Amino acid sequence: MSTHAKRERLLLADLLEAQGPDAPTLCEGWNTRDLAAHVVVRERRADAAGGMLIKQLAARLERVQAEFAAKPYEELIQLIRTGPPRFSPFSLKQIDEASNAVEFYVHTEDVRRAQPDWTPRELDPVFSDALWSRLEKMARLMGRKAPVGMVLRRPDGQTAVAHRGTPVVTVTGEPSELLMFAHGRQDAANVELDGDKDAIARLHEAKQLGI
Template structure:
């Protein structure tokens, strides 16, 4: 049985091939070739991947990723599509699904939504899996948010991440749309933000929202 993360890996691979190496993405400064290089380095070069999160190592990561981007595009995508190398930490039990589902979903949408796109309903299983990850993603997003966030699923379920003394902004959307918003892709996500105008404006400065 194909797992959700395997399905998202295949979907992202197909989108990158369809867009081509110089295709646009929502990752500032990155064409599809750069995104493919990032994905390959992230899974296959743990010595360099640390710079994705650790600012002091970012220069080393950029150099390794730049060299990877010089590889033939088809080779890069094939390497990503085939999964992490046998010795990669991503092959440890449970790591692939835990670390990659949101990553692959967001980057697939980075490619799909960088150009004109049509709304695409999520498979119910994927939508539920993403919703279960919203609290974790929300805590990551809250580190940058100047307001408390109340994240509301269309069926009424909600997750609240409070910032002491800060006003609450309610953001409503499907699980995938909320994940994209929390990862800074809200300008291309189907979410609605409600709250005090000043609070909504402050939020939009750090986590973009769709144009009114």
Template sequence: MTHLARSERDAFCDTLLAVGPGAPTLCSPWSAADLAAHVVVRDRRPDLAPGIWLPPLAQRLEDGQAAYAARPFPELVDLVRSGPPVWSPARLAPVDDLVNFVELFIHHEDVLRGDEQRGPRRVLSDRESRALWGSLSRLARVFFRRSPVGVVLRTPDGRSIHAHGTTELGTVVLQGRPEELLLTAYGRRRVAEVEVTGGSEPVAALWDAPLGLA
């Protein structure tokens, strides 16, 4: 069976090499090199992770990431491709798929859609799509926990997730393929191919709300 995170990592690295270090990403102002450095830090430098949440340590995280981003780009991409170090539990395929597949997918799309144009650039396998839907099913209530309106996520083939209960403002339905709904949940709605229904006021309230994992 395909190791999803490994396949996605290799595809991500191939894209990085194709677009080059200065290519734009959806994580502006980060370039492709900055995003690659972020992945390397995530894989290899757990000691820097507290800088994400603790402002006094943020500069140390930024410095560590900048040091990786300054490396020759092929060397940096090789570090991304090699994945977690031997001491990491993520070297095990099931753990890697659980903790890294979605992260790599999102950042791969950050590069592929870095031109800010809406819609997909590739076709995913059924297994990849199922894995993304499974992740969305587990995390949907977390993503939309601060929504002021009800939220239903729906695929074209009729699967649905009630991500947030209805409120006095009503309910918004987001319909699209699992990968497009996941991108929306991760704050990439401007490039996600999703059909939105529910009325102008509820939709505006949803988009104004702080969504995502933060």
């Protein structure tokens, strides 16, 4: 049975393949080759991937990621399609779904939305609810560096507090768009911001938003 994570994985691989290795992405300083290398290292090199969170391992991560980026692009795409090796925690269906449905959705949009002719993608309600469920659980972590109070709100009124503080900015949009915003892709997210004008500007321009 296919999962959201598996579907997004294949979409990402297809998109990376179609765009080629030198296309832009929303990830600052990264082209599609760099993004593909990041995805592969995250799943296959736990010894280096810790550098995403632990400052002391950052240099190792950078070195290993550069090694993977130097591989043939087609090989990177195939490694993404194939998925993690059996010894990886990501090979377990529950961990894959919990960790990768959001990861692959955001990175797919990183590639899509960096293209000048991109159009909004319609998500099915089940996937949208799954993204909201993850967003609710991750909201505090994702908003911990917000410079002002931040509340995430679905069009139906459901809310998640991402950062306590004043003044408060309410970010309204579909779960997929709220995820893009909370992951630091403010310029590419289709959301509405309500609150103090200066607070909105600070939140929209925050460089440290996201995880």
